[in-house]
Amino acid sequence: MITVKNLEKHYGGVPVLRDLSFSIEEGEIFGIVGNSGAGKSTLLRCFNGLERYQGGSVTVMGKEVAALNEAGLKALRRDIGMIFQNFGLMGRKNVFENVAFPLRIWETPPQSFREFLARLQFWRAPSKEVTDRVMEFLELMGLADKHFERVQSLSGGQKQRVGIARALALYPKILLCDEATSALDPNTTMDILSLLQSINSRLKLTMVVVTHQMEVVKRICHRLLLLDKGIAQCLGKTEELFISSTECLKKFMEDDYTLIATGTNIRLMFMSPREISQDAVITTMARDLDISFSIVGGKLERYLDDVLGFLIINVPDEHLDVVFCYMKEKNLHWEVLGNGRDNVGRPR
Template identity: 50%
Template sequence: MISIKNLNKYYGDTQVLKNISIDIKKGEIFAIVGHSGAGKSTLMRCINGLEDYSDGSLQVNGKEIKELGKEELRAFRKNIGMIFQHFSLIQRKTVFENVALPMQLWGYTKAEITKKVKELLALVGLDEKLDSYPNELSGGQKQRVAIARALTLDPDVLLSDEATSALDPNTTTSILNLLKEINDKLNITIVLVTHEMEVVKQIAQRALLLEHGNIIGFDDTEELFLKPDEQMKHFLGETEVVPNEGVNIKIYFPKDNVFQSFITKMARELDMDFDIVWGKLEEINTHIVGNMVINIKDEQKNSVINYLKVHDIVWEVL
């Protein structure tokens, strides 16, 4: 669907994207994550052809973006829907007119426009607001209008540029649930550009982490949070403080493995006590994943490790 290989981007002498190589599969929800200045929005603009890239390859549906002529690029962008942080609605136009605008610009008939707009407003839950104006809508409703507008031309890809950053947590969740529904119903590829880790956890199947134009993480979302490396821990601002004495073992718990019951069971069956010194649970795409650090005595190490191996638990000694 989207294939990026050895992509570099410069602004003058400043390199803002450094040897980016990723693939984005058709029909998946993919997140490009990073703090301000990481290069994530630049990468998104390269994907939709709004930015040139210096070298490397960026293909969407087998088409190399930098090789497209003016008319080819215009046709290409028809297949890329965009939603933005601040909605970008035209205040003097109604909800219906805002959603209809892309189809009007492409010369669709009035009947085609009316049918499509009504279908999309029903999909985003705003079929009763078609005659309202943007200043009569809440922030969440405005974003739903923007999503409907982005879908009018039946795009293959929907790009979301910090689309939930201006919304409160409850509204953010409702918008993310809507994007999941759209992904399920239309099998549309969704690429989210965000700095919000909670957005990634709720919706993204895979994620790319950028820092100063470099890839510091690229994996299934659950794996990124379940077993973060040092760069990922730094990115998340996490520190693990563990005792200097004894043996510290980190235990990883994949999807829906309830770690508390396992730890209790292990303590009972081995007839030993140990300290839980650090741990967390994350809800990733409706699954609970987590990890925990336990501290045991030196003489308990072999028994605990053998037990973990028998029960096929992922672990490491810190």
């Protein structure tokens, strides 16, 4: 559906995307994940021709994007719907008009600028086709009873549903989602993700989901690409990347913690499902050894039935040897942080 080969993009000599190669298959939900500034939005905008690129190639549905003329780009963008973090809606228009907007403009392309302006006159009654199509999608989004409400009076989740309905109104073949859930609370995020998932399977729509939230890719993406400073760090099936506890995913899931200056800071890693009952490790170790630890920080996330991530504990020096023995015996994965000792985590 989308093939990227040796893609290079820079802004005024500063590289933003470097030698990217991957392809996105028809009907899949493909995740692009990475920290802020990694180049995710720029990459997405190369797909619909909103950005130019300096090297390599991007083909979408068999066409090289850089080679398209004005008309070709217009046709391409018609086939690609997009939703955004801040929804990109007309706040003072009602729900119906927001979803009808692309239809009014593109149902049959306006023949002149005057006609284009005339189509923008919202007081003009929409055709039956437009009305039917808008109502079809509002129903799919569970918003049919809200069509006369102004968008600005809706909740964040409802606004994003309007955004999705509008993006789907022209029956696109690809849906690009740029941080579409980043402005939503966790429950609403899950609702919107389920909705996207059901659209993907019902409409067989190819989706590209850009996000900095690992939660999002884990929940819905079939495959993922991790970007860091414009460079592909890993690419593969979501589940396989998690289960093989890929090094680059570990790094991405880490945050910076202020380590305790005394004693020894140890990071315990819980990166492959079903290996141990992670919740209990720290308490069991403390009880078995009769030592108390400080917890410096950590990041644990639920993946399927397991908890994955890491915890950093601080161990007083006098207890270090017995803690190392214990961790070895229990087959834990760990590494020592920031005090100059060798890393002694079990090699995998």
